[in-house]
Amino acid sequence: MCKRKIKTVKVLLSLLLFAAVMFQIPSDVHAQVETMTTKPALCSKAVSYSSAAKASAAKKATATFRSSKTTLWVGHKVTMRSLITLKGGTSLSIKSAKSSRPSVLAVSGSYLVPKKAGTAVVTAKLNGVSRRITITVSKLAAKPTVKNLKTSVVGIKYGPNNMKTYYTLKFTNTSAKTITTAKIRITTGFGIYDQMYWTRNLTLNLKPGKSMTKTYFIQNMVQAPEKSDISVKCLKLSWK
Numbered sequence: 639m640c641k642r643k644i645k646t647v648k649v650l651l652s653l654l655l656f657a658a659v660m661f662q663i664p665s666d667v668h669a670q671v672e673t674m675t676t677k678p679a680l681c682s683k684a685v686s687y688s689s690a691a692k693a694s695a696a697k698k699a700t701a702t703f704r705s706s707k708t709t710l711w712v713g714h715k716v717t718m719r720s721l722i723t724l725k726g727g728t729s730l731s732i733k734s735a736k737s738s739r740p741s742v743l744a745v746s747g748s749y750l751v752p753k754k755a756g757t758a759v760v761t762a763k764l765n766g767v768s769r770r771i772t773i774t775v776s777k778l779a780a781k782p783t784v785k786n787l788k789t790s791v792v793g794i795k796y797g798p799n800n801m802k803t804y805y806t807l808k809f810t811n812t813s814a815k816t817i818t819t820a821k822i823r824i825t826t827g828f829g830i831y832d833q834m835y836w837t838r839n840l841t842l843n844l845k846p847g848k849s850m851t852k853t854y855f856i857q858n859m860v861q862a863p864e865k866s867d868i869s870v871k872c873l874k875l876s877w878k
Contacts (some may be wrong), residue, residue: 671831699727705770707772710752735762765776784872786813796862803859810849
């Protein structure tokens with residue numbers, strides 16, 4: 639009997655110990671589950687914050703025209719975006735764009751189309767803010783011809799000992815473009831056998847309406863020529 643009682647007590651103690659262990663497990667599991675469920679909440683908050691930051695950054699973008707006025711050329715359309723500066727972001731919204739004089743400068747979609755010489759005011763809402771720019775439309779300047787480069791001999795330097803002869807030439811640009819280079823031919827003397835030719839490609843970079851003088855070595859001559867014996871002609875030119 640005593641042995642059976644001892645066994646019974648041992649079984650009861652084992653059951654109590656097992657029950658105590660099982661009682662502790664649910665609290666640990668509950669803690670783990672609680673920890674795992676809080677992590678997605680943190681991620682969700684981070685995503686929400688990121689979206690808010692992007693939205694805030696987009697709102698800070700300020701769009702303005704690069705200047706209050708500019709010049710465009712007939713026949714050369716440009717995008718409105720090319721005239722706009724962005725600060726604080728990269729997003730751009732252009733709405734309600736219109737021209738005060740469509741016959742001078744038309745608005746076609748995202749383009750400005752110069753039609754004829756004149757002045758027009760373009761207004762538009764850039765990122766929700768009304769902006770304006772005054773645009774002068776000009777005709778393209780005519781291409782220069784050889785007649786637009788006036789050339790003459792204004793000085794002669796002659797060395798009687800070495801026979802070296804220099805001419806000082808005056809150039810005047812009567813075109814609306816900068817003449818960069820010119821092919822010049824100088825003829826000295828008269829008659830088939832008495833004429834001497836000097837042909838060179840000269841770098842000038844002469845701006846519209848300006849004049850300049852340059853001195854060039856021509857050749858060795860037996861005697862100093864007279865200005866009346868010299869003729870200058872422009873054969874070809876380039877411009878920008």
